[in-house]
Amino acid sequence: MLLLSALNFNCAGNNITVEKDENRHEYINSTTNLNISKDKLGESPAYEVYFTLDRTVDCMGISLETSSVPERTRGETIPVKSYFLVEKIIDLKTGGDKKRRFNIQLGKNYNSRWETHNPIKICVNTADPVSRLDSSLFRVRFTTFDTGTFYFTLTVYTPAGVVFSTSPVEQIK
Numbered sequence: 001m002l003l004l005s006a007l008n009f010n011c012a013g014n015n016i017t018v019e020k021d022e023n024r025h026e027y028i029n030s031t032t033n034l035n036i037s038k039d040k041l042g043e044s045p046a047y048e049v050y051f052t053l054d055r056t057v058d059c060m061g062i063s064l065e066t067s068s069v070p071e072r073t074r075g076e077t078i079p080v081k082s083y084f085l086v087e088k089i090i091d092l093k094t095g096g097d098k099k100r101r102f103n104i105q106l107g108k109n110y111n112s113r114w115e116t117h118n119p120i121k122i123c124v125n126t127a128d129p130v131s132r133l134d135s136s137l138f139r140v141r142f143t144t145f146d147t148g149t150f151y152f153t154l155t156v157y158t159p160a161g162v163v164f165s166t167s168p169v170e171q172i173k
Helices: none
Strands: 003-008 026-032 047-053 059-068 078-080 083-095 098-108 121-124 137-143 151-158 162-165
Touching: 026 047, 026 162, 059 083, 059 137, 098 121
Parallel strands: none
Antiparallel strands: 003 121, 026 151, 047 137, 047 162, 059 078, 059 121, 059 151, 083 098, 083 137
């Protein structure tokens, strides 16, 4: 089982500026530019963002800030609660050239009563090689349980380099 806990990071909130910090990697986008995942979160459609690390690390933090821009607010953003989970994607050969893809859940920012904490910290379980935080493909799946367009900032806290993508195909080496 992975260690999952709330962290106290200094987040930029709803700012659209990106802070330059070697341990903080931000991806800012809108849900209009994302694919809806075939895997729902609860009973709600979920969006997905992919990323890879450029080296192995012991722990990483993940946070997600979401906001909406109602038509009557003249561009002011309104924070919206979001729920996310982080998965490691593993492709295994099952025989011949056939591959089977597995999504291994590493952590999430909510509990069974949908109470959230943000950001989360994910650390390697040394007894479980599947939990290694290496150059594998990772997926963050999230929802707001609401309709409409949302702006979001996904932040990965790690000393490793991070490459974000809206498609898993773009990340496969």
